[in-house]
Amino acid sequence: MKKIVIIYPGFPHYRDGIIEALLASKKNIYNFVGDKNGYAGVKPYDFKDIKNFTHCPSYSIGPFFFNKGLIKFALYTKADGIIVHSNPYWISIIIASVIFRLKRIKVLNWAHGLLNDQDNIHNRLYYYFFKIFFDGLLLYSNQSKKNLVKMGYNEKRANVIYNSLDYDKQIQLRGSLGEDERRKIRAQMFIYPDYYQLLFIGRLTSQKKLDLLVNTVKNLKDENIYVNLLFVGEGTEKELLMNQIEKLKVEKQVHFYGASYNEDNNYKLIASSDICVAPGEIGLTAMHSLVYGVPVISHSEANKQMPEFEAIQPGLNGALFENGNTYDLKEKIKDVIGLIKSKSKSDLKKDCYQIIDEYYNPKFQLNLIEEVFK
Known part of the structure; x- marks a missing residue:
């Protein structure tokens, strides 16, 4: 069984359905890393005493977001695949993604992608962020994939995973x-x-x-x-x-x-x-x-x-x-x-x-x- 690590700044409670499906998988072992107290004021998912969870407390400096202990985790952890949830301001997750890729471990970003098709500075920033730091994307919508491909993103690297509740x-x-x-x-x-x-x-x-x-x-x-x-x-x-x-x-x-x-x-x-x-x-x-x-x-x-x-x-x-x-x-x-x-x-x-x-x-x-x- 492969070991897949999923890194979020914190896991919101409405992700309970997919978290529990991953934990029950018979094909891979899934480990979760993030702040047990959640982030952005959203009620967190309660991992209770699940051994597959690693707590990395979060803090912010201005617009930038960090998870304490995540870099050390990335340096010393062995895995077969990584999924992160990140934007250009979540510094610890970006550095951890680079470390895993240097270790030749595939890293996907589970993200919104581009919600609109405007060719502006904001979308260009996100386009290059996705292209440079990750091996591929897990996207919530076909529209987001279409917007990225229109800007030049490799269609084969963009997977539409949609969303789910409980x-x-x-x-x-x-x-x-x-x-x-x-x-x-x-x-x-x-x-x-x-x-x-x-x-x-x-x-x-x-x-x-x-x-x-x-x-x-x-x-x-x-x-x-x-x-x-x-x-x-x-x-x-x-x-x-x-x-x-x-x-x-x-x-x-x-x-x-x-x-x-x-x-x-x-x-x-x-x-x-x-x-x-x-x-x-x-x-x-x-x-x-x-x-x-x-x-x-x-x-x-x-x-x-x-x-x-x-x-x-x-x-x-x-x-x-x-x-x-x-x-x-x-x-x-x-x-x-x-x-x-x-x-x-x-x-x-x-x-x-x-x-x-x-x-x-x-x-x-x-x-x-x-x-x-x-």
């Missing part, structure tokens, strides 16, 4: 919410639970453009199309949104649930909804909704999106509207309502499940990693 847990949950309980959940939040229920789940921040969503509820109402809107999350925009809702007189159609971090609860909130809508950038939320059979709407401007927006397949499991265009958002919501009406519930759910079950899951990621290091 897929096994989600598979256990999905389909378990009965119609009676679904209606009961809706009735606890809305006066008219039979209206189609729109959902936004995530931080209530300005970059999410949630004011567009509230305006769309009013615009649909003006056409005698009534929908409910459920916000799951907290954030700086909440008070502004509440004022907007009051001004537009749609208070009875909007409910603020608050933040929820429990997957069982999140499943019920998502599965009780009809459409998940993210007017701004959409990331993991796209996967979170589709895996539970709920179609997704977000905007179509690839250069201002997160990688997971690729999971949305218009006419099949959701829709993409023109960025910032409230009229088009309204029309796309009507289109997806039409999609819901035209399909059986089981067929609609299957169309949502398909892309997640095929690509956005730990099994796909594990198989790709083991193929790359075969």
